[in-house]
Amino acid sequence: MSSSTIQKQREIQKQVHKADKKEKSKSTGAMQAGARPYPEPPFPKVHQQKPGSEADLPLAPMYDAPFYKGSQKLKDKVALITGGDSGIGRSVAILFAREGADVAIVHLDEGQDAEETKAAVEKEGHRCLAIRGDV
Template sequence: MTAPTAQKQRKIQKQVESADRKEEDPKPRGAMQAGARHYPEPPFPKVHQAKPGSEADLPLAPMYDAPFYKGSEKLKGKVALITGGDSGIGRAVAILFAREGADIAFVHLDEGKDAADTKAALDAEGRRCLVKKGDVKEDEFCRTVVKETVETFGRLDILVNNAAFQIHAKDIEDLTAEHFDETLKTNLYGYFYMAKAAIPHLGNGSSIINTGSVTGLVGSKDLLDYSMTKGGIHAFTRALSGHLISKGIRVNAVAPGPVWTPLNPSDKEAGDVEAFGSKTPMKRAAQPEEIAPAYVFLASPQMSSYITGEILPIIGGY
């Protein structure tokens, strides 16, 4: 009675062996392209920038304006404050928020040209904009920018904690206390200070969105300190979400994988930048406009009113 089953299994085995012997497609398979437009694929330009990096000086401009994204008043009448809003993910988020009807305040460190370009893009969206230069490591600055945002627009509905410091250290013995301190104070203290300053002004239905990272999910051997902070941000997101349930304030995080912004060319050596994102299943880095809609989703009470304490990975596949 077992012979038919064994025979069937051998038949299946032969079919699989035959399939395995088929010559592989000789054409190299490029990066996955499934978006509204074609996105750049490695190799990227060999470029290395001084910190904090400049989007205006990148030889390959990040794609942030999302021309096929049509707003539908998901954030009409709301006010958003975004740290690191001058470039990269922060710039793309600011533009989509404005396209959805929000007025925008954004913070930058000292990237004047990038900040001016972002403001011009927001002006083109027809929304009001407040630009503040400062360091989120400083508690007083965080309190001041929140106060000025509320004074300018009369309210605050959305906080996006996005400013970050990242630079690799290939050996833990080369990770100095100064380097470690700068990473933790920018990425953790900055988020804490901004949230603490903003919460008294946020009402029922408001939202805090933190920028985490795939490194906070799986780690990165050359980014020990950065991975630690991003894991901390994920934990902070979940803890703060529970803390603010009674106030009706939702807290979530987006955890991007590799994204083409000034953050990485100002971290990696030029040769490493060339292959940036090639190890993801999609074989390319994301562009900022591919990440920003997730922030709209998490900010909008029409779209995510039952979502809090979540970490949303956007990492180009597992």
């Protein structure tokens, strides 16, 4: 390498090093991207006895993936989803319906949570059966 190339590379390296040392501006809020505003910290502390109920949470979980368009990969299929009343199970139930499936969810004693999932699946245009039980 020529000395002028080496000098240019060293100058670039100095600029990068100087930029790395600068104090970063601290983001105080949640990144806002997507179809809805994201909640900002601090979040309320919550403790529930097991099994918990999403309906009792002060901040509702986000589960709907509003920009996702299904491609009917599960058309005319039926899915049985355990834990479908809340959390990942609820998301799976809704997105399976968006892919064309009718859904049955199995849940413990969270009837209100199960009804919310059922309504969300039916909003996608598919049937949903909520089954109370422990599998």
